Amino acid sequence: MSENIVIALDAMGGDYAPDIVVKGVDLIRIRFPQARFLLFGDEVGLAPLLKEYPGVAKICELRHTDQAIKSEDKPSQALRKGRKSSMRLAIDSVRDGEAGAIVSAGNTGALMAMAKFSLRMMQGIDRPAIASVFPSPRGETVMLDLGANVECDADNLVQFAFMGADFARAVLGRVPPRIGLLNVGIEELKGNDTVKEAGDRLKAIENPPFVYQGFVEGDDITRGTVDVIVTDGFTGNVALKTAEGVVRMFSDFLRAGFSSSLMAKIGYLFSRGGLNILKERLDPRAYNGGVLLGLNGICVKSHGGTDETGFANAIGVAIEMVSDDMIVKMKDHFEKFDMAAQMSNNAAASDDEAENETSNNGTASPAEPKVGKSAGALEDAGQNGN
Numbered sequence: 321m322s323e324n325i326v327i328a329l330d331a332m333g334g335d336y337a338p339d340i341v342v343k344g345v346d347l348i349r350i351r352f353p354q355a356r357f358l359l360f361g362d363e364v365g366l367a368p369l370l371k372e373y374p375g376v377a378k379i380c381e382l383r384h385t386d387q388a389i390k391s392e393d394k395p396s397q398a399l400r401k402g403r404k405s406s407m408r409l410a411i412d413s414v415r416d417g418e419a420g421a422i423v424s425a426g427n428t429g430a431l432m433a434m435a436k437f438s439l440r441m442m443q444g445i446d447r448p449a450i451a452s453v454f455p456s457p458r459g460e461t462v463m464l465d466l467g468a469n470v471e472c473d474a475d476n477l478v479q480f481a482f483m484g485a486d487f488a489r490a491v492l493g494r495v496p497p498r499i500g501l502l503n504v505g506i507e508e509l510k511g512n513d514t515v516k517e518a519g520d521r522l523k524a525i526e527n528p529p530f531v532y533q534g535f536v537e538g539d540d541i542t543r544g545t546v547d548v549i550v551t552d553g554f555t556g557n558v559a560l561k562t563a564e565g566v567v568r569m570f571s572d573f574l575r576a577g578f579s580s581s582l583m584a585k586i587g588y589l590f591s592r593g594g595l596n597i598l599k600e601r602l603d604p605r606a607y608n609g610g611v612l613l614g615l616n617g618i619c620v621k622s623h624g625g626t627d628e629t630g631f632a633n634a635i636g637v638a639i640e641m642v643s644d645d646m647i648v649k650m651k652d653h654f655e656k657f658d659m660a661a662q663m664s665n666n667a668a669a670s671d672d673e674a675e676n677e678t679s680n681n682g683t684a685s686p687a688e689p690k691v692g693k694s695a696g697a698l699e700d701a702g703q704n705g706n
Contacts, residue, residue: 331361333426344631395433421618458544500536500546
């Protein structure tokens with residue numbers, strides 16, 4: 321691993337900050353002893369914690385600010401009023417080259433809006449997407465988008481495929497990553513026009529940095545059929561929350577079953593080792609760390625209600641991405657496969673169609689710009705708070 325990895329941490333974001341931030345660093349520094357950290361937050365709360373954890377203090381630089389983004393703040397409010405907040409200063413340190421990545425457990429919508437404003441979108445990508453991993457029998461499966469974009473067109477889905485492939489390569493070591501497009505069936509005739517168009521375009525790309533395996537269904541998410549599952553943010557977020565609910569229900573049923581009788585309790589004693597393995601495998605903290613892909617910098621979103629173990633895992637995701645030079649490789653892939661030109665050609669074709677329609681009808685009907693949908697997506701994400 322590189323000797324110069326620095327991670328910026330929003331030490332005031334999340335339900336249990338700053339405790340989980342400092343304790344998370346204490347856990348992850350054992351796994352990545354070369355990493356160093358910039359802590360952005362209130363010195364009044366952080367200084368006593370750093371005295372309690374001298375090993376963390378040695379590898380951290382504290383940068384004081386008493387301003388923090390609240391969970392109820394809308395993205396627009398955060399952009400206007402949060403320029404000196406711990407979240408914004410941490411993001412800006414990535415922009416200025418002081419840190420290789422930023423990790424925050426704060427407000428999702430605010431983080432996305434600030435990161436997009438400060439770091440800017442990568443050339444050839446219209447919108448950022450939230451990517452994370454799901455457990456499967458074959459290891460883990462990457463899925464995106466998980467809620468950043470409620471509505472997506474074929475351009476977005478194709479871009480998500482490239483971004484997801486680079487994420488799977490950097491974090492999971494999948495070479496080449498296998499890509500699947502989430503649909504209501506695996507048959508080519510199924511699905512809406514957007515999904516079918518995206519599938520046709522992915523198949524048409526020559527020598528891509530991934531293997532496109534076609535459509536996949538909902539049960540493929542946890543079967544490990546592919547390494548990366550691509551979908552829109554509405555569907556992805558529903559799938560994520562459904563999976564979390566199933567895990568909680570399964571845990572509750574299992575707990576109730578083993579406490580239902582004396583024999584069941586004895587059975588638990590004999591099977592405790594296997595059950596502990598199952599618990600670790602399904603522990604959501606092990607998969608904490610949603611990544612905002614498509615930006616000119618690495619931005620990792622930790623769950624707002626996580627503990628130090630979950631936050632440490634989110635830091636680990638950031639370090640692995642920095643170690644892999646993922647941003648450089650992603651830019652190279654988009655340049656190599658001329659994704660920006662493809663998107664420009666599509667936009668030009670749409671403009672030509674609009675001009676033809678205008679000349680034919682004699683009336684102008686300007687198309688609504690895409691940025692409107694992006695802004696709406698940010699506001700939607702902001703309503704989710706953490």
